[in-house]
Amino acid sequence: MAKPAKTKTKARAAKSVNKPQISIVPPYEETSETNASLLARREAAVARGVASAAPVFAARAENAELWDVEGNRYIDFAGGIAVLNTGHRHPKVIAAAKAQEDLYTHTSFQVVPYEPYIALAEKLNELAPGDHAKKSLLVTTGAEAVENAVKIARAATGRPGVIAFTGGYHGRTLLTLGMTGKISPYKKDVGPFPSDIFRAPFPNQRDGITVKDALTGLQNLFLTDAQPERVACIIIEPVLGEGGYTPVPFEMMRALREICDQHGIMLIADEIQAGFGRTGTWFAIEHSGVVPDLITVAKSMAGGYPIAGVIGRAEVMDALLPGGLGGTYGGNPVACAAALAAIEAIEEEGLLARSTEMGEMFRKRFAEIGARTAPYRMWDIRGLGAMLAVEFVTDFESAAPDAALTKSVVAHALKRGLILLSCGMHGNALRIMVPLTASDEIIDEGMTIFEAALADAIADT
């Protein structure tokens, strides 16, 4: 079996279509640790509930490549779970973070405020869809952003109810777990969850749920459990993330907008995974033309730094009293500087157009590979822009999800030097989260490895 190539100094691909402005080759310290020794230490010291997809340990990373502690090279199609649309260590992001570190790293915005927070809020207000007045709140994690969006919607409407969708993922805190529509592994054994959270069906080809069915399900929910005048918000991912990279049909999104307007409900777009260029637009909801009341953001906003936020209608965002929002670390200045730089990189390097172009490349390549190497096993290629997934089945007739094959492809890909992540309600989809800054050559190399890993996995079955 092919081993990942061992190279220790290669930085960004020389032929990158988006050449870095400065070349940074990080110092690489030799370590006596191996992947096996770190795995043993990890198992002894880290809680079992924190899972890792790859049993190898990072030593350094650059754009769409990563090296483990043994010097093995990997192409990274996972991007730290959709955090790295601008790649590992984008030179602009690193320079901005370092410059900020030389000034101050923390004051707490609630004690002594600072300009980078305001500049980022201004930028987010400008980028978010809709020409109404907007305001933003900055926090640290995606789940925290979702929690705060719900608080804001509740305070603005004076209502308690939250409607989320089957297969939706909104985080691992107790409120967001209540909203997340998948039991294992997230919700298993940790309930009860907060009340007044209701679930509506997500339109889904696999289960034969049409947009009409989904909307009927929502109307039935209004009749049976969720009195519409008591509902504060409907929250939806414009492209399901963990749930399988399934886009919300645009007519569904438009219908949700109408329903929200009819009942005075806030529409929240959870763009934590789909935002910042992943789908070819700043926010995935833009494809449908719908303007949400609130948007939750995180992940690729800051190219690898922990920051998240809520963007919304100014009057809605102002619903809470001073002190009702925030947190010690919310809108950390280093992360704000990184986010401003990442957003600038997306603008300057044309990464929205690159995402669309990349999406087309991946679709074509997946279709060819499916026909050649896995006939009747690759059931669906779906997504928006470069937010793409392929779904594996045992055969086309039954379309039974094949999680075992998916898992095996991920394992073989890693052995050959490609980091992949699965997703979906049945764990049988592979998603593409490669940096939008990756060169055509790197993508080509990754897809060649993917095809070989798929062949290995099929041979094993």
Ligand SMILES: Cc1ncc(COP(=O)(O)O)c(C=O)c1O
């Ligand atoms: C759509 C969506 N919402 C919320 C979250 C939670 O974000 P975090 O893991 O930063 O708390 C995620 C994380 O994957 C996500 O994809």
